[in-house]
Amino acid sequence: MAGPQTIILHHYQASPFSEKVRLALRMKNLGWASVETPSMMPKPLLVPLTGGYRKAPVMQIGADIFLDTAMILRTLEERFEIPELDLPGHEGLSSMVGAWTDGKWFQTSVGIIFGTLGDKVPEDFKKDREKLSGRPFDTDAMAAAMPMLKDQWRAQLAWIEERLAGGHGAGAGSWLVGMKPGLVDVHAFMNPWFIESTIPEFLEACFKSTPRTADWYKRMKEIEGQTPETLSGEEALKIARNSAPRLKAAKTDGEMQGFEPGERVAVAPDDYGRDWVEGEIVIAKADRIILHRFDEEAETVNLHLPRTGYMVRRV
Numbered sequence: 001m002a003g004p005q006t007i008i009l010h011h012y013q014a015s016p017f018s019e020k021v022r023l024a025l026r027m028k029n030l031g032w033a034s035v036e037t038p039s040m041m042p043k044p045l046l047v048p049l050t051g052g053y054r055k056a057p058v059m060q061i062g063a064d065i066f067l068d069t070a071m072i073l074r075t076l077e078e079r080f081e082i083p084e085l086d087l088p089g090h091e092g093l094s095s096m097v098g099a100w101t102d103g104k105w106f107q108t109s110v111g112i113i114f115g116t117l118g119d120k121v122p123e124d125f126k127k128d129r130e131k132l133s134g135r136p137f138d139t140d141a142m143a144a145a146m147p148m149l150k151d152q153w154r155a156q157l158a159w160i161e162e163r164l165a166g167g168h169g170a171g172a173g174s175w176l177v178g179m180k181p182g183l184v185d186v187h188a189f190m191n192p193w194f195i196e197s198t199i200p201e202f203l204e205a206c207f208k209s210t211p212r213t214a215d216w217y218k219r220m221k222e223i224e225g226q227t228p229e230t231l232s233g234e235e236a237l238k239i240a241r242n243s244a245p246r247l248k249a250a251k252t253d254g255e256m257q258g259f260e261p262g263e264r265v266a267v268a269p270d271d272y273g274r275d276w277v278e279g280e281i282v283i284a285k286a287d288r289i290i291l292h293r294f295d296e297e298a299e300t301v302n303l304h305l306p307r308t309g310y311m312v313r314r315v
């Protein structure tokens with residue numbers, strides 16, 4: 001039964017960023033509880049935990065809330081060391097690869113998927129995504145650009161092929177770095193998975209020129225983990241309410257803007273979905289910021305955010 005130590009993932013099945021975390025959980029063979037969130041606003045059972053952040057996935061352990069896959073993956077590695085995914089050769093590199101898979105490659109996938117779905121995309125979903133991005137969500141324009149986008153997509157897949165064909169040291173070639181799958185593989189998996197979920201025939205067509213990648217993808221999909229426990233959003237909120245955030249000695253470390261522990265700041269993603277989340281600094285350092293906040297429903301929580309991709313300002 002889920003409790004204050006349980007890994008709770010707030011996510012939805014079709015979400016590719018969520019799949020990244022689900023894959024990591026499988027690779028680490030961790031037990032977890034699954035809270036299904038809506039794929040668009042409103043998200044009344046999620047937002048009390050996050051202070052306004054609305055994206056998927058969000059990870060919760062008791063009253064510690066982890067936003068963004070970068071922070072989630074980092075935390076899973078720190079708290080559950082074995083089996084390790086941040087293997088020798090993956091350190092640092094995986095974040096660089098993630099910046100590409102989550103940025104440019106993901107945007108190419110979005111264009112292809114929603115260009116293909118076209119009129120099947122519900123109006124309220126389009127409106128939600130327009131609000132999220134601050135730009136028109138024009139599936140006709142995506143459809144028109146599709147031939148070019150497909151070229152772009154396959155060209156990026158070919159980078160994976162190049163890596164698999166490249167030098168690895170002893171006995172490798174099966175995984176992107178070294179002889180076991182790790183975080184680089186996790187990041188690289190997301191876009192093929194996203195494409196396969198909607199247009200598997202396009203993925204198959206691309207795989208014709210990337211046989212090593214086709215084989216790698218198949219092996220990645222074969223990795224099995226534990227079946228999650230199902231949890232309601234209400235139950236997850238109750239767990240947050242009945243838990244205290246893990247105690248941390250407040251500390252800031254050479255902050256460029258001179259932030260001190262206890263200072264009230266606001267943090268928001270710098271790409272899309274720029275919802276500002278406010279709280280008092282517990283920890284601020286180069287790789288993360290931890291904010292303490294109070295919400296009527298969730299009560300006291302600590303929010304953990306990565307620094308890359310997030311703007312921080314004094315309130």
Ligand SMILES: N[C@@H](CCC(=O)N[C@@H](CS)C(=O)NCC(=O)O)C(=O)O
Pocket residue numbers: 014015016017018038039040041054055056057067068069070102132
């Ligand atoms: N940088 C974020 C991106 C997450 C993201 O964009 N997730 C998508 C779903 S895959 C999202 O939240 N879309 C809006 C929504 O689902 O409400 C991360 O790495 O977690």
